[in-house]
Amino acid sequence: MKILLVSPVRDPHKFTNKGILIPQLALFILQGLTPKKHEVKIVEEEYMELDYDEECDVVAISCLTSNAYRGYRIADAFREKGKIVVMGGIHPSLLPDEALEHADAVVIGEAEGVWEKILDDIESDKLQERYHEPNPDLDRYIPKDFSTLSKKRIYNLVPLQTSRGCPYDCDFCCVTDIFGKKIKLIPIQHVVRDIKESGGRNFIFLDDNIIGHKKYARELFTALIPLKIRWVGQSSISFANDIEMMKLAKQSGCKGLFIGLESVVESNNHQYTKLKSLEDTKRSIKKILRMGIIIQASVIFGFDDDTHETFRKTINFLRKNRISLASINALTPYPGTRVFEKFKEAGRLLHEKWEYYDHHTVVFQPKNMTPLELQIGKIIAKSAFSKIFSIAERIVGNLQMPVLYLAANMGYRKIAIAENRIMRKSGSHQLPENGNAADWQ
Ligand code: B12
Incomplete structure (x- = not known):
C-alpha cells in the first residue's frame, strides 16, 4: 500500500x-x-x-x-x-x-x-x-529516516525523545492523561543509535522533562558526551538542584532548556505549577545561567489570581533575573484538562473553535479582566520583553553564549513587533467574533 x-x-x-x-x-x-x-x-x-x-x-x-x-x-x-x-x-x-x-x-x-x-x-x-495500546513496548528499536530533512537550514534540529509520561498532572495539561503518570524510558543505546544514524549535529529532545528520571538522565548525558552534539530540551526548574547533573548536561552538549515557570504570582503556583517559591526559583535561574545554559522560560497569563499588575510584574521578574528567552502564553483550556471542565461548567469558554486554542488567543473569560484586556496585556508584555533595552539588559546573564542569545532574541523580537503592529492597526475595543488577535486588521 x-x-x-x-x-x-x-x-x-x-x-x-x-x-x-x-x-x-x-x-x-x-x-x-x-x-x-x-x-x-x-x-x-x-x-x-x-x-x-x-x-x-x-x-x-x-x-x-x-x-x-x-x-x-x-x-x-x-x-x-x-x-x-x-x-x-x-x-x-x-x-x-x-x-x-x-x-x-x-x-x-x-x-x-x-x-x-x-x-x-x-x-x-x-x-x-x-x-x-496503554502499555506499548518502547524497548524495540524503531529506525527513523531523517534523510529527507533539509541540510541547508542552520538551525535544523533533529527531534528525538528519550522518555514519555509525566508525574505532575497539572490542571491545564493533558500529557498525564495520554502518556501516563509513570515515566517510560527509551533505551539509551537506541537514542545513541538515532543520533549516529541521523548524521545531525543539532538535536531537540522532546521529553516533557529531560531529567524526569534522574538515574536515566545521568546515564544518558554520559553516553552523549563522546558524540559531541549540541542539544536543547525541556526540563523542570529542579534541574538546578543537582550541580553534578547540570555539569553532565553541559558537557553532553546542552545549550538551552525550555522551563515552565508558568506564573510568578505565588498564589497561582500552589494551584497550577510545581515551583516552590519565587526566591527558590530566582536562585535556580542564576545557577542554570551561570552554567552557560540558555533558559527559555514559559509563562502563562490568565490564571484566576492574575490581575492587570501581573503583566508588568512578570516581565520585571523575567528581566531582572536575566531570563534568556520567554515563551509568553495565554492560559488555554485544552479539551481533556481539568481547566477545560471547570471553565465549561462555569460558562467561561468563549467558544469551542479549536483552531483558536493555540496558547496565543484568549478563548475564555478571565476572572479579573476582560478577554480583550488579557489578549492585549499578553501582546504588550511580549513586546516589552523583546525591547532592545530589555535584550541589552538581559545579556549580562547570558554572556557565555552571546551569539545564540542575540540571534534567538532578535527572532522573537520580530514576531513580537508583528503581533504588536496587528494589534495597534486594529484600533479595536472589542474582540472580533472569532476571538483571534492575529486576525485583527
Ligand atoms: C516538543 C513539543 C513542542 C515543540 C514542537 C517540536 C515539534 N515540531 O515536534 C515546540 C516547542 C515547538 C512546541 C510548540 C507547540 N506546542 Co508543544 N509540545 C511538545 C511536547 C513536549 C512533545 C511533543 C512531541 O513531539 N512528542 C513526541 C511525539 C513522538 O509524540 P506525539 O506527537 O504525541 O506522537 C505519538 C502519539 O501521539 C502517536 N501519534 C501522533 N500522531 C499520530 C498520528 C497517527 C496516524 C497515529 C497512528 C499515531 C499518532 O504516536 C506517536 C508515538 O507514540 C508536547 C507534550 C507531550 N508530551 O506530548 C507539547 C504539546 C504537544 N504542545 C502543545 C502546544 C499547545 C504547543 C503550541 C500550540 C504552543 C504554542 N503556541 O507555541 C505549539 C504548536 C506547535 C505546532 N506543532 O503546531 C500542547 C498541545 C495541547 C493540545 N491539546 O493541542 C502539548 C500537549 C503540551 C501541553 N502540555 O499541553 N511543542
Missing part, C-alpha cells in the same frame, strides 16, 4: 515560523514502524506542499488541538476521494468521537503496538474504529 503521513499546518494562509525547522517525530516513528512492503511519504505542511491528488491508499494524519480543524479538512478531502483516513496525536486521542466524524479509524495514545495492526487490518478489510 502507499501511505501518506501528514502533519497539518494550523492555517495555510498565516505566518508560521519557517526559521527553525523542527520536524514532527511522530511521522518518522510511524514511517519506522511501517513494514518495508509498504511505501511511505511524509508531508509536513509547515514546510511542504500537500497534493490532494497524491497517489495513495491510506492517509494518516497527526494533530494537536490548534491544527485539528485543518486536519479534519484534509481528512474530509481525502475521504471524498475514497482514501482510508487514520487520525492520531494529542487531539484525536482526547476527542476520538469528534475525530471519527472525519476519519475511518482513530488511534488513542501511542502508535507503537497498534500501527502495524492497523495496516494489517486495512489489508484484510477489518479496520476497526478505535485503537489503543
